[in-house]
Amino acid sequence: MELTVLGKYGPYPSKSTGCTSGYLVKNKGDLLVMDMGSGTLARLMALTDIREVRHIFISHLHYDHTSDLLPFRYLLEELNHSVNIYTHREDTAWYRLLFSHPAFKVTDIDENTEIKAGSMTLSFLPMEHAVRDYAIIVKGEKTLSYTGDAVYNDNVLKCLKISDTLLADCSKPEDFKGPHMTVRQARELGKNGGAKIIATHLSPDFDPSSEFKDFKNITVAEELKTYTI
Numbered sequence: 001m002e003l004t005v006l007g008k009y010g011p012y013p014s015k016s017t018g019c020t021s022g023y024l025v026k027n028k029g030d031l032l033v034m035d036m037g038s039g040t041l042a043r044l045m046a047l048t049d050i051r052e053v054r055h056i057f058i059s060h061l062h063y064d065h066t067s068d069l070l071p072f073r074y075l076l077e078e079l080n081h082s083v084n085i086y087t088h089r090e091d092t093a094w095y096r097l098l099f100s101h102p103a104f105k106v107t108d109i110d111e112n113t114e115i116k117a118g119s120m121t122l123s124f125l126p127m128e129h130a131v132r133d134y135a136i137i138v139k140g141e142k143t144l145s146y147t148g149d150a151v152y153n154d155n156v157l158k159c160l161k162i163s164d165t166l167l168a169d170c171s172k173p174e175d176f177k178g179p180h181m182t183v184r185q186a187r188e189l190g191k192n193g194g195a196k197i198i199a200t201h202l203s204p205d206f207d208p209s210s211e212f213k214d215f216k217n218i219t220v221a222e223e224l225k226t227y228t229i
């Protein structure tokens with residue numbers, strides 16, 4: 001089972017090569033995408049035959065996790081292809097703009113939903129963020145959990161305990177004030193042992209690598225790198 005980072009920055013990309021949030025997961029020849037922020041569509045096109053992309057899971061509806069869904073619709077029209085989108089329903093203009101297109105077959109998710117995507121089974125746990133966010137738990141040959149955006153809450157630890165790899169929003173500087181975990185919280189998670197932690201959702205102007213030098217089980221996400229789960 002493999003994870004490829006399409007984009008790791010938030011809330012906006014770095015000025016050189018960065019995209020915002022997006023991840024490609026492969027298991028036994030099946031693939032799915034988690035979040036689709038700015039710049040990620042081009043990378044997805046470079047890495048896959050886009051007709052093989054049938055399942056897209058959205059952790060939450062902030063722009064840095066969803067904006068490339070809009071140009072993606074033009075591509076889907078051209079290919080006469082549709083994809084399944086899994087996200088929670090919201091009564092907002094952004095939700096309606098994103099998903100009111102026949103190329104998107106939208107399924108509402110919550111903590112009671114289980115989805116089969118080829119050889120993978122997905123479930124969801126609520127996180128705490130500025131808006132509603134669900135952690136995405138992908139069970140294939142191994143288990144990968146992705147927090148989406150979150151401040152620390154008990155379900156983050158639950159994700160860590162049930163996973164081989166936790167992809168987590170835990171890269172902000174220690175003095176950061178906002179709805180994301182900091183490097184201090186990443187280190188706290190890292191003390192639990194067990195799962196590997198990939199720290200993502202980097203601020204464009206802060207590299208957290210040196211913060212984790214004593215933690216073999218925490219790595220900082222690298223764009224276009226493929227990780228074995």
Ligand SMILES: [Zn+2]
Binds near residue numbers: 060129149
């Ligand atoms: Zn967010």
